[in-house]
Amino acid sequence: MPNYIETDYKTDPAFFRSYIKPDLWEDSNALYKEYMSWENNKFFVQVIKQFDKPLLRQIKNIWNYMGIRPKEWRCNFFRVLPGGNLPLHKDTMSKISVVIPLTNMTGELYFEDGTEVLYHNMTIINTQVPHGVKPPTEERIVFHMGIHDTYFEEVKIGHNS
Structure with missing residues (x-):
């Protein structure tokens, strides 16, 4: 079984980008220090704390x-600058992540088993297996939804890519 599903679900990147606050990017070093053995000043996070009806x-x-129908979840934006990366890791809280590209995608998602994917559509990731992001050549921003109470095997969209 693959560790990701790249869907054909249509999203409007401009809709999600409208929720980004340019001055609220947080340095990821404090948030992800257990995964990083060095200072990565090219990976940033923006937590979404307020959800309006359209979102x-x-x-x-x-x-x-x-x-x-999860009950435990969170949403944020991940931003990786050219040359930055997210090292191989397993999520501690999330069972799965939903990622929606908001920029041109460079920098592959990769897994410990050697699988690499450069996705362009909404993608569901099994975050209980080691995964990471290779260095992009352009700024890479995704909308991210971490789901804490649903396992990858429970996703039922009719096909697994």
Whole structure:
């Protein structure tokens, strides 16, 4: 079984980008220090703390598409600058992640088993297996939803890529 599903679910990157606050990017060193043995000044996170009705509607539509109804989840944006990366790691809280590209994607998602994917659509990742992001050549921003109470095997969208 693969550790990711690249879907054909259509999203509007401009919709999600409208929630990014340019001055609220947080340095990832404090958040991800257990995964990093060096200072990575090219990986940033922006936590989404307020959810308006349009965003909640989008999130629920994604859940419906995936056939899930999680109760424990969080959303944020990940930003990796050219040359930055996210080393191989397993998530401690999330069982799966949903990622939606908001920029041109460079910098492959990779897994410990050697699988690499440069996804361009909404992708569901099994975050219980070691995974990481290779250095992009352009700024890479994704909308990220970490789901804490649903396993990868529970996703039911009718096909696994």
